[in-house]
Every structure is written in C-alpha cells, then in structure tokens.
Amino acid sequence: MGSYEPVAALLRGLDVLHCLNERGPMAVGQIHDETGIAKPTVVRILETLTYAGYVMMQPGERRYAVTAKVLGLSNGYEAQSHLLSVAGPILERHRQAAxxxxxxxxxxxxxxxxLDTSRAPGYLSVNTKPGSRVPLLRTALGRAYLAALPESELRMVLASLESKPGPDYDAARAPKALLSQLASTRKHGYAMADTESPLTxxxxxxxxxVYQGRPVASVNVVVHMSAMPLAAFEREYGHSIKELAAEIGAAI
Known part of the structure; x- marks a missing residue:
C-alpha cells in the first residue's frame, strides 16, 4: 500500500483511456455506460486527453478515439517486445498445425x-485482441501462470484479489479449492478451462x-465447445501446449 491515497481524477482518466483503447471509437454516453463515470466528468476527461494529444474527436461525429500518441505509453515494455519477437514465429508455426x-x-x-492472438473478431464469442484483459482466475491462461509462481508470490497475489468485487475474483475467496486446482495444474503441466466465463x-x-525458473507469460489453445469433448481436447492438445511453452521459453 502506498503512502498516499490514489489520485481519483487520474484513475478515472485512465479508465476512459483504457475504455477507448479497448473498445474503439465511442460517444460520451457509451463511455459513461461502460465506465460508470458521470457524463460531465467524461466530457472533461476527454477534453483533457484531447488537449494532451492522446484522444481526438472523429470528424463529423460525436465519437472519440485514441491517437497514435498512446503508442508512446508502451515504449518501456522492451521485455514484452523481445518476448513477442521471439514467440511470434513459433506461435505462427504452431497455429498452422493446430x-x-x-x-x-x-x-x-x-x-x-x-500480447498475441490469432482469434478472429467475434470468434468464440469474445473479441480478444492484443491489449485485451482476460480474467486471471477464470481462464486457463491465468491459472497456468499462477500455478507456476513460487508459493509465497502466489499467496500474495491471491490475497490481493480476495477483496475485489465480482465473479472474476470469487475463486480467491475459496482459496482451498483454488490451491487444489492449481496443484493439479502443476501436476499435469497445463491448465484447462471449459466455458467458465459467461462471455465465451x-x-x-x-x-x-518459464524463463530462468520463473513464469514470464502463458500460452493457450482455444477451441469451440462443439468441436470436441473436453477429454478429447485435453488428449489432443495437453502435450502439445507444453511443447509450445517450452519452445518459447528456450528461445527467450
């Protein structure tokens, strides 16, 4: 916990910027519906972001969109850039096979x-794209990462999630069952998820x-539920997803 209370206005501004970056061009009312921020406050935030050059109003419309300046906010993520450059060709090869x-x-x-996805817009009910955030506890992607953490770090993460509202964090409030699930993930070497989110x-x-003994990312394969039974899916892709993750880790 920091020494000072967070700056509420900055948090609201970041919420609006994230919303525009995630959802695309939006009107004031749409941003209000998505974030819950009062419309007058949304307008002030948009005017401030426009003044700073991060947002622009689309010509002839009352919708706002991010500008190319937001790309500068990610310049510090050199490690992620390296990860993407290394993983990209490996992912593409495995996608063609899968x-x-x-x-x-x-x-x-x-x-x-x-960071990287080959999921088409609207495919499998969720339009994930680079930059999208997906639930940590309700996805195979998240649980695979958590299972690879040292126990002390894992418990710190779960403690930080326990007080967060909403179904995405309910599992943190039942730690015994979650830790048992993560132990099973470690035993098998991979995590499974079966339509656990209402959006998919x-x-x-x-x-x-894993790189130098620590998880740096996680990788998944996703199929439509009608494609094959869960047991058949696990048999077909359980081993190959471990090979893919190991290949990326070795390439780093």
Missing part, C-alpha cells in the same frame, strides 16, 4: 493481458512460459 486460435498473455496485477463458448488448455 488449426485453432493460440494466444500469448502476460500477468498484470489482476488479469492476463493478451470455448474450451482452452494453457501452459506457463
């Missing part, structure tokens, strides 16, 4: 952030990408 979407994600406080109709198997 015939199903494969995603690479990294841990970010309370979620996994998608996909099944996934994921494995942590």
């Amino acid at each position: 015939g199903w979407p494969i995603e690479l994600g990294i841990f970010d406080a309370d979620a996994m952030v998608i 109709n996909g099944r996934a198997v994921a494995c942590a990408v």
Whole structure:
C-alpha cells in the first residue's frame, strides 16, 4: 500500500483511456455506460486527453478515439517486445498445425493481458485482441501462470484479489479449492478451462512460459465447445501446449 491515497481524477482518466483503447471509437454516453463515470466528468476527461494529444474527436461525429500518441505509453515494455519477437514465429508455426486460435498473455496485477492472438473478431464469442484483459482466475491462461509462481508470490497475489468485487475474483475467496486446482495444474503441466466465463463458448488448455525458473507469460489453445469433448481436447492438445511453452521459453 502506498503512502498516499490514489489520485481519483487520474484513475478515472485512465479508465476512459483504457475504455477507448479497448473498445474503439465511442460517444460520451457509451463511455459513461461502460465506465460508470458521470457524463460531465467524461466530457472533461476527454477534453483533457484531447488537449494532451492522446484522444481526438472523429470528424463529423460525436465519437472519440485514441491517437497514435498512446503508442508512446508502451515504449518501456522492451521485455514484452523481445518476448513477442521471439514467440511470434513459433506461435505462427504452431497455429498452422493446430488449426485453432493460440494466444500469448502476460500477468498484470489482476488479469492476463493478451500480447498475441490469432482469434478472429467475434470468434468464440469474445473479441480478444492484443491489449485485451482476460480474467486471471477464470481462464486457463491465468491459472497456468499462477500455478507456476513460487508459493509465497502466489499467496500474495491471491490475497490481493480476495477483496475485489465480482465473479472474476470469487475463486480467491475459496482459496482451498483454488490451491487444489492449481496443484493439479502443476501436476499435469497445463491448465484447462471449459466455458467458465459467461462471455465465451470455448474450451482452452494453457501452459506457463518459464524463463530462468520463473513464469514470464502463458500460452493457450482455444477451441469451440462443439468441436470436441473436453477429454478429447485435453488428449489432443495437453502435450502439445507444453511443447509450445517450452519452445518459447528456450528461445527467450
């Protein structure tokens, strides 16, 4: 915990910027519906972001969109850039063999952030794209990463999630069951998820990408639930997802 209270206005501004970056051009009312921030406050935030050059109003419309300046906010992520450059060719090769979407994600406080995906817009009910945040505890991608953490770090992460509201964090409030699930993940070497989020109709198997003994990302394969039974999916992709994660880790 920091020495000072967080700056509420800055947090609201970041919420608006994240919303525009994630959802695309939006009107004030849409941003209000998505974030819960009062419309007058949304307008002031948008005017400030426009003045700073991060947002622009689309010509002829009352919708706002991010500008190319937001790309500068990620310049510090050299490690992620290296990870992407190394993993990209490997992911593409495995995608051609699998015939199903494969995603690479990294841990970010309370979620996994998608770095690379071959999922088409709207495919498997969720339009994930680079930069999208997916639930940490309700996805194979997230649980594979957590299972690879040292126990002390894992318990710190779960403690930080326990007080967060909403179903995405319910598992942190039942730690005994979650820790048992993560122990099973470690035993098998991969995590499974079966349509656990209300937004998806996909099944996934994921494995942590480990470098120098620590997880740095995780990678998954996702199929539509109608494609094959869960047991058949696990038999077909459980071993290959471990091979993919190990290949990326070795290439780093």
